[in-house]
Amino acid sequence: MSFSPAWVVFTVLGIGLALWMTGIQWRARGGHKGDLWAITVVGLPAAIIGGRLGHLLSAPDTYFGPDGSPLRALAVWDGGFSFWGATILGFLSVWVLTHIQGIRFRPLLDSVAPGLILGHVAGAFSDWFDGRLELVTVLTESAWNLIACVVLIIVSKRL
Numbered sequence: 001m002s003f004s005p006a007w008v009v010f011t012v013l014g015i016g017l018a019l020w021m022t023g024i025q026w027r028a029r030g031g032h033k034g035d036l037w038a039i040t041v042v043g044l045p046a047a048i049i050g051g052r053l054g055h056l057l058s059a060p061d062t063y064f065g066p067d068g069s070p071l072r073a074l075a076v077w078d079g080g081f082s083f084w085g086a087t088i089l090g091f092l093s094v095w096v097l098t099h100i101q102g103i104r105f106r107p108l109l110d111s112v113a114p115g116l117i118l119g120h121v122a123g124a125f126s127d128w129f130d131g132r133l134e135l136v137t138v139l140t141e142s143a144w145n146l147i148a149c150v151v152l153i154i155v156s157k158r159l
Helices: 005-028 033-058 060-064 070-074 083-101 105-129 135-158
Strands: none
Touching: 005 033, 005 105, 005 135, 033 060, 033 083, 060 070, 083 105, 105 135
16 A cells, blocks of 8 residues: 555644644743754654554564565555554654753653644544545544644643
């Protein structure tokens, strides 16, 4: 399965929305803009690599089994990403970077949460364009994600 151009556009839009909202939240917590870019430069590629590795671990026969082709493991444009692999490796890489750079990790997590939820709205539409989700599912998920994003922002301001 390949990614369509619409999938790519909405995925990039989701990353942009996540970074935009995270930047707003991070600066509201006294974080420096440069910190966020350093975290993005390390965390985003780590998440992409982790997503691919997670997929390879969950479907090894496709690539390394009797009928598999190990070189297909490098064909990321054919799809195959693991949410959990991306989350785990992205999280670990950012945790290591924040400890090395002396960046406050917990406030960063509070800043990232609304941004990830907002970015997921565009991500749901990317899956709809590729025929992976029904429109009703995308609209319902997007509405809940927008509500969750707003609730997180309101709660964080009150706390």
